[in-house]
Amino acid sequence: QSALTQPASVSGSPGQSITMSCTGTSSDIGGISYVSWYQQHPDKAPKLMIYDVSNRPSGVSNRFSGSKSGNTASLTISGLQVEDEAIYFCSSYTTSSTYVFGTGTKVSV
Amino acid sequence: QVQLVQSGAEVKKPGASVKVSCKASTYPFTDYFVHWVRQAPGQGLEWMGWINPNGGDTKYAKKFQGRAAMTRDKAFRTVYMELRRLTSDDTAIYYCARVNPAASYGMDVWGQGTTVIVSS
Numbered sequence: 001q002s003a004l005t006q007p008a009s010v011s012g013s014p015g016q017s018i019t020m021s022c023t024g025t026s027s028d029i030g031g032i033s034y035v036s037w038y039q040q041h042p043d044k045a046p047k048l049m050i051y052d053v054s055n056r057p058s059g060v061s062n063r064f065s066g067s068k069s070g071n072t073a074s075l076t077i078s079g080l081q082v083e084d085e086a087i088y089f090c091s092s093y094t095t096s097s098t099y100v101f102g103t104g105t106k107v108s109v
Numbered sequence: 110q111v112q113l114v115q116s117g118a119e120v121k122k123p124g125a126s127v128k129v130s131c132k133a134s135t136y137p138f139t140d141y142f143v144h145w146v147r148q149a150p151g152q153g154l155e156w157m158g159w160i161n162p163n164g165g166d167t168k169y170a171k172k173f174q175g176r177a178a179m180t181r182d183k184a185f186r187t188v189y190m191e192l193r194r195l196t197s198d199d200t201a202i203y204y205c206a207r208v209n210p211a212a213s214y215g216m217d218v219w220g221q222g223t224t225v226i227v228s229s
Contacts, residue, residue, distance in 0.1 A: 034214035051215025093214045099156040
């Protein structure tokens with residue numbers, strides 16, 4: 001199972017909105033609606049930001065939103081804040097009952 | 110407080126095995142699958158596999174089939190991940206994380222990570 005493809009970096013100014021993509025195949029993102037997004041700050045464990053394509057866990061800001069179209073999922077951060085600077089990983093459950101992560105996108109604010 | 114607490118850092122020689130533990134705090138232990146994810150220095154996340162603490166059934170990424178073994182001890186609310194025939198490429202932080210497939214497929218609680226260094 002190959003890693004999902006994410007852009008290496010995305011940047012924006014405080015208050016702006018940014019969107020990052022996550023591209024897979026019909027065996028993962030395109031075939032099943034179980035995409036998650038994780039935020040990882042340096043030397044910290046990942047944190048779940050979005051699950052099952054577009055759902056936010058309790059406590060996650062509504063500035064984070066997720067969507068999916070075909071084999072590509074997207075994460076949008078609106079009202080960008082300095083503390084949003086981190087690496088974001090997408091992940092998908094697959095039709096083989098396994099998981100696959102994306103390559104990661106570094107967000108700079 | 111819901112948490113997963115992992116065992117401490119390990120240093121191993123090439124060819125050896127390592128066994129990392131992940132102890133679950135106060136939540137319905139058997140309701141949540143436990144996944145193992147690793148991260149090599151400066152690299153991304155790599156999914157290794159999951160274990161169902163209820164029945165003990167497992168699923169591994171193809172890359173780790175035959176080399177990784179995930180087990181659990183329900184009485185101690187602990188799951189274990191053993192990786193055999195270590196090489197320097199296995200140097201990484203190993204995380205456990207829980208998923209309740211009846212509710213969602215996101216990993217909502219993560220352990221603090223266990224650093225494994227493989228060096229001669």
